[in-house]
Amino acid sequence: xxxxxxxxxxxxxxxxxxxxxxxxxxxxxxxxxxxxxxxxxxxxxxxxxxxxxxxxxxxxxxxxxxxxxxxxxxxxxxxxxxxxxxxxxxxxxxxxxxxxxxxxxxxxxxxxxxxxxxxxxxxxxxxxxxxxxxxxxxxxxxxxxxxxxxxxxxxxxxxxxxxxxxxxxxxxxxxxxxxxxxxxxxxxxxxxxxxxxxxxxxxxxxxxxxxxxxxxxxxxxxxxxxxxxxxxxxxxxxxxxxxxxxxxxxx
Amino acid sequence: xxxxxxxxxxxxxxxxxxxxxxxxxxxxxxxxxxxxxxxxxxxxxxxxxxxxxxxxxxxxxxxxxxxxxxxxxxxxxxxxxxxxxxxxxxxxxxxxxxxxxxxxxxxxxxxxxxxxxxxxxxxxxxxxxxxxxxxxxxxxxxxxxxxxxxxxxxxxxxxxxxxxxxxxxxxxxxxxxxxxxxxxxxxxxxxxxxxxxxxxxxxxxxxxxxxxxxxxxxxxxxxxxxxxxxxxxxxxxxxxxxxxxxxxxxx
Numbered sequence: 001x002x003x004x005x006x007x008x009x010x011x012x013x014x015x016x017x018x019x020x021x022x023x024x025x026x027x028x029x030x031x032x033x034x035x036x037x038x039x040x041x042x043x044x045x046x047x048x049x050x051x052x053x054x055x056x057x058x059x060x061x062x063x064x065x066x067x068x069x070x071x072x073x074x075x076x077x078x079x080x081x082x083x084x085x086x087x088x089x090x091x092x093x094x095x096x097x098x099x100x101x102x103x104x105x106x107x108x109x110x111x112x113x114x115x116x117x118x119x120x121x122x123x124x125x126x127x128x129x130x131x132x133x134x135x136x137x138x139x140x141x142x143x144x145x146x147x148x149x150x151x152x153x154x155x156x157x158x159x160x161x162x163x164x165x166x167x168x169x170x171x172x173x174x175x176x177x178x179x180x181x182x183x184x185x186x187x188x189x190x191x192x193x194x195x196x197x198x199x200x201x202x203x204x205x206x207x208x209x210x211x212x213x214x215x216x217x218x219x220x221x222x223x224x225x226x227x228x229x230x231x232x233x234x235x236x237x238x239x240x241x242x243x244x245x246x247x248x249x250x251x
Numbered sequence: 252x253x254x255x256x257x258x259x260x261x262x263x264x265x266x267x268x269x270x271x272x273x274x275x276x277x278x279x280x281x282x283x284x285x286x287x288x289x290x291x292x293x294x295x296x297x298x299x300x301x302x303x304x305x306x307x308x309x310x311x312x313x314x315x316x317x318x319x320x321x322x323x324x325x326x327x328x329x330x331x332x333x334x335x336x337x338x339x340x341x342x343x344x345x346x347x348x349x350x351x352x353x354x355x356x357x358x359x360x361x362x363x364x365x366x367x368x369x370x371x372x373x374x375x376x377x378x379x380x381x382x383x384x385x386x387x388x389x390x391x392x393x394x395x396x397x398x399x400x401x402x403x404x405x406x407x408x409x410x411x412x413x414x415x416x417x418x419x420x421x422x423x424x425x426x427x428x429x430x431x432x433x434x435x436x437x438x439x440x441x442x443x444x445x446x447x448x449x450x451x452x453x454x455x456x457x458x459x460x461x462x463x464x465x466x467x468x469x470x471x472x473x474x475x476x477x478x479x480x481x482x483x484x485x486x487x488x489x490x491x492x493x494x495x496x497x498x499x500x501x502x
Contacts, residue, residue: 190501
C-alpha cells in the first residue's frame with residue numbers, strides 16, 4: 001500500500017535537508033534498481049515498482065518481501081523525480097566507505113572544487129569509474145552526491161567509487177601527492193609527463209578552481225585550444241574525461 | 252509591440268517543422284545574442300530583449316531599429332524555450348556554409364551517426380570548435396542542428412563550424428580519408444598512431460554506430476576501460492572529447 005504519508009515522505013526525499021537527516025537517498029530506473037538488487041552493496045530500505053518489474057525480477061525481490069510495494073504507473077509518477085519514471089524506485093541507505101589512504105596514495109585521485117551542476121557531477125563519477133579512479137574528494141560547496149540528478153547521470157557509478165567531502169588542505173595533507181589542476185593559463189598538457197600517482201583538481205563551471213586552491217597547485221595544466229577555436233572553455237565534465245584519458249595513457 | 256500573432260509565431264519556431272519551413276531558428280541568452288550582434292555572421296531577422304539589454308547594447312542594436320522589440324520579463328518568458336529566460340532572444344536565418352572539400356580532406360572531420368540527444372550534439376559542436384575541427388557531417392537521423400537545446404549547449408560554437416546533413420557513403424566518397432570509429436570491441440586507441448587527417452565516426456547513444464556504417468570503418472577504436480571499471484560505456488560527448496584530444500595530441 002502506498003499511503004498518503006508515504007507519498008509525502010518520498011517526495012520530501014527530493015530535498016537535500018531531508019535526505020541528510022534520514023541518511024537516505026533515492027535511486028530510480030529499471031537498470032539501476034536491478035543493479036542494486038544484484039550487487040547488494042547498499043542497504044535498500046524500500047522498493048516501489050510496477051507489476052511488470054515485480055514479475056520479471058521475482059527472484060531478486062524475494063529477499064525484500066516486507067519492503068517491496070507494487071505501484072501503478074500513476075503512483076510511480078507521483079513519487080518520482082523523473083519526467084518519465086522508469087518502472088522502479090528504491091529508497092537506499094547512505095553509506096560512507098572509509099578512505100583507503102594507502103591505496104589512494106598509489107593512484108590517481110580527483111578533487112572536485114565547487115562543481116555545481118548535478119549532471120556534471122554524475123558524469124564525472126561515470127568517467128572516474130571508467131578509468132578506475134576509486135577515490136574522489138569534494139569541497140563542501142560541491143553539489144550533494146545524493147542529489148537525484150547526480151545519481152541518474154552517474155549511471156550506477158555512484159555505487160562503485162569512494163567519495164568524501166573534505167577540505168582541500170586536509171586531503172592534500174594526507175595524500176602528499178603532486179597536485180595538478182586545469183586552469184586557462186596552464187601549461188600545455190600534451191607537453192607534460194603525467195605521473196601514475198597524482199591528485200587532479202577540477203574547478204567550478206563558471207569560476208574554475210578557487211584562488212585558495214590554485215595557490216596549492218604543483219602543476220597548472222590546460223588542454224590547448226586550436227588556434228582556430230572561438231570557444232572560451234570546455235565543459236568541466238568534458239575536461240575531466242580528457243585529463244583522465246591523458247593521465248591513464250601509457251607513456 | 253509584441254502582438255498575439257507574433258507570440259504564436261515565436262512559439263511555433265520551437266517546432267522543427269516550422270523552423271525548416273521558415274528557414275529560421277532561435278538563439279537565446281545575453282551572451283549568445285551579443286555575439287551574434289557583434290560577429291554579423293548570421294542574418295538576424297528579429298530581436299527581442301529587455302529594456303536593460305537594450306540600454307547596455309544600444310550601439311550594437313542601432314543597426315536593427317526596425318527589427319528590435321523591447322519586451323518585459325513576462326513577455327520574454329512567453330516566447331522563450333528556456334526555464335529561466337535570459338534577457339534576449341533573436342530570430343535568426345538558417346544559413347548553409349558550403350563544404351570546403353579541399354580543406355576538409357586536409358584535416359580531421361567528424362561524422363555524427365544518429366546522435367539523438369540535443370545536449371550531446373551541442374556539446375560535440377563545442378568540442379569540435381575547441382579542437383579546430385571545422386567540418387562536421389551528420390546522418391539524417393541525427394537530432395536537428397537548430398533544436399534550441401542544441402544551440403544552447405553549443406555555447407555559440409554553432410556559429411563557427413560547418414555542418415552538413417549527408418549520407419555517410421556520400422561523405423566518404425568525397426573525402427577519401429581513413430575512417431575511424433569508436434566501438435566497444437575496437438583496438439586500444441592508446442596503441443594506435445592517429446593521423447592528422449581522418450574522418451571520425453561517432454555513434455548513437457544507445458546503439459552505437461549503425462551496422463551499415465561499421466562495415467565502412469577502416470580502423471575500429473575504443474577508449475579502454477580500467478580493469479576495475481564497472482561502467483559499461485562513456486557518454487558519447489565525453490568519448491568525443493577524449494578521441495579529439497588524442498587525435499590532436501602531437502606524437
